[in-house]
Structure formats: structure tokens, C-alpha cells
Amino acid sequence: MPTIYLVTEGDYSSYRVTAAFDDRDLAESFRKTWNDVAGSNAYNDVEEFELNPTHPPIGMYKEARYRVGVGGTLLPDLGYSEEPRVYAAKDRIWMEPKAHVYCRGDGIWIVSVRCAADQDPHKIASDAVAQHLAEEAGIA
Numbered sequence: 001m002p003t004i005y006l007v008t009e010g011d012y013s014s015y016r017v018t019a020a021f022d023d024r025d026l027a028e029s030f031r032k033t034w035n036d037v038a039g040s041n042a043y044n045d046v047e048e049f050e051l052n053p054t055h056p057p058i059g060m061y062k063e064a065r066y067r068v069g070v071g072g073t074l075l076p077d078l079g080y081s082e083e084p085r086v087y088a089a090k091d092r093i094w095m096e097p098k099a100h101v102y103c104r105g106d107g108i109w110i111v112s113v114r115c116a117a118d119q120d121p122h123k124i125a126s127d128a129v130a131q132h133l134a135e136e137a138g139i140a
Helices: 024-038 121-137
Strands: 003-009 016-021 044-050 061-068 074-076 085-087 098-103 109-116
Touching (some): 016 024
Antiparallel strands (some): 003 016, 061 109
16 A cells, blocks of 8 residues: 655644655655744654555554542543543554543542553453552552
8 A cells, every 4th residue: 555644733723734745755854844944843743644544543542531439430520521532543552451540639539541442441440440449458
């Protein structure tokens, strides 16, 4: 499959594609020139994509966030989707599940999970909370 190289600029809501190339060296040269013109504050990068792919990227992953209730029960985090969100990544960075248990500034405990698309984020979150509670109790 042919590959294209996109020179991107900005981040979040200001993210955009500046130019597209069929050669990485040309894209890198353009990016460097664009950096020189725009100044050192410009955030841009060269991103590589397969042209006309036959399947989605292999690095699909889910992201979910829950409030930790009494006894470690998991509740939807207000203002956050109750269903896990599915994202695509260009590599396999999310194939190993990651769970982070933390306390927000308002005293509410949160567990945030990222895992492969075929894994269950609710189970991973439950296991992480159980481990956290055991560590707090001194039994883990």
C-alpha cells in the first residue's frame, strides 16, 4: 500500500493538516521550513498514513472513567461518557491495560482506564480499585 506523509500543525482545536507528501524527506523539509517561517512556537509534525487502508489501525483502544463509590463500587463519572470511548492509535501503546486510581481535588476518588478494544475496562477498573483498597488496608 502507498504511504502518505502529512505535515500537521497545532494541537487540540487548532490541529490541522498543512501539507501532504508522498515522500518523507520532502515532508520533513517542508516541516523544517514551516517551523523557520512560523517561529519556534509552532507545533508541527510529520505523520505517516497508509493510503486506502483495507482495515482500521491495529492499535484500537478503549478509554473509560468511573467514580469510586462506597465499598469500591464503580459509578459513571459525571460529565464523562458512561460507555467506553474507542480510539485508534498508530501503534500498540494501549494493548496492555492501564488503570490509574486517584483522588480529585473535591475528595472524590476516580479510576481512569485505557485498554485494548477487546478488553473490558469495567473489570480492569474493578481490579485496580480492589488492589488500591487492599494496599490502603495494608494487606497487599
